[in-house]
Amino acid sequence: MPIPLRIYITPFAERGALESAKWSCDTAKKAVDVVNTIWSKASIVFVIKDCLTDKPLDMAKNARNNDQRLLDVLSLRHDPDNAVHIYLLNPIENLSAGGGSYLHGDPEPASFVQWYGNDFANGRAWAHELGHLMSVDHVEIDYTNERQAAALRGNLMTKGLSVGSDLTKRQIETARGSKLVKRFGG
Template sequence: MPSIPLTIYITPFAEKGVTEAAKWSCDSAKDALDVVNGIWVKANVAFVIKDCIVDTPLDIAKDSRNDDKRLLGVLTYRHSEDQSIHIYLVNSIENLNAGGGSYQSSDPEPASFVQWYYNTAANGRAWAHELGHLMTLDHVKIDYTKEREAAALRGNLMVEGLSTGRDLSARQIAQAKGSALVKRFAG
């Protein structure tokens, strides 16, 4: 199984020059990546850390961090192309309802940020979800008025919002394997 390279940036936040203690470390990133790969093995897709860098703090006001597009834009602007997917691991963000953000056409590389969730399983699941977006998977929306359908979808990795799902449908697996990202990095 070919491995897709990731450059990990542990990015602490700062506000007005005061740096917050980083929650992520390269060791916690490796542990979370084990969870990620445990999920994506179903699609015969694996990820490997090419490099893990403790980045300079990003000085950004707390009330500006929950704009996921703006935050990812600022994070990606700080780094050059290196032929890998850029993953930014950041502390928890107040009022951000998602686990992170992902943009396939980020400049310079496909990129995601993932916020800290205080345990390896939740961190890895959120990271796997964001990688799903990079492999063109959309959110799964559940209509809870249809109980049988809701029960079948509740465990899906791509369920919108905060969930614990780790499952992938056959259609999602095929779509991820056929994505430009997998073709680019895994042949």
Template sequence: MSIPLKVYITPFAERGVPEPAKWDCDAAKKALDVVNKIWSKAKIAFVINDCLIDKPLDMAKSARNNDKQVLDVLSLRRTKDNAVHIFLVNPIPNLSAGGGSYLDSDPEPASFVQWYGDDHANGRAWAHELGHLMSLDHVEIDYSNEKQAAQRVKNLMTAGLNAGSDLTGPQINAAKGSGLVKRFGG
């Protein structure tokens, strides 16, 4: 089963001055290879149906550190259709998240993913955001419990910036049973 993605390469601008885009469609395809490797554990695959170079989003740097606000503004710029919308943006200083998603695709399946500079980091962040669209919430870590922390730090859905890509059985089952996967024939 493949879930179609509509990818928007969306650079920022400030006061009408565009910033050079970090992402391009080739970088998106390489990051998606990482995404698909991670989600292959759940037999879920994603395919880019469209990769579009979007007009720059004119937003002050000081306003970009609110991930919900950034995603809301990006989502309002496109027409509603049956695809999952992914906005690939430049790095956002002072944003502790790798991107933003509407948990369980509510109200719509859309995410943004910021640039990290290499295919693996970009793809891992993207896979994490897709996890949110498939009903997965963050995994919290209790660092006072060393055994639990050692396991959870490797999980894809660990909150904050990390390099984990593991999925648990319950996470795989939740993703497979999510509204998003069912919508595309899962």
């Protein structure tokens, strides 16, 4: 059974001045195609239930650089339902995270994903955040261990900016056994 996603394209505003959104429902669909290609290794499929342009989030630029605070504000804007809430945002200056995730979010499992400028990068970042929602942790690479670094450099869950999309057998098992996947019949 596919996992339903409720997509909120969330433009920012500052003091009422609206910033144009980079995301659209079309770019979201293309990113989900990348997500599904990556997670097909685990036989997990995501489907867009709804794609909505949300009311602008009026938040000063210097208040956007805390991923926890940002996801708190975003996730509390909507009532719970039977879908994973995904907030698609423009790039955020000085935010080290490419996104943020609440596994046991209030009110629902939720993530935000920044715009990265192309379908693969957007989808890869989104797949990474969905990995967190499926209880898959970051991979820490010890670059002094060349063998380990070579094996993990291309992993989806590598911490920091990465282009990897590989999954280990253990990550696949963790995702398939996660509360989120089981909730939707997996």
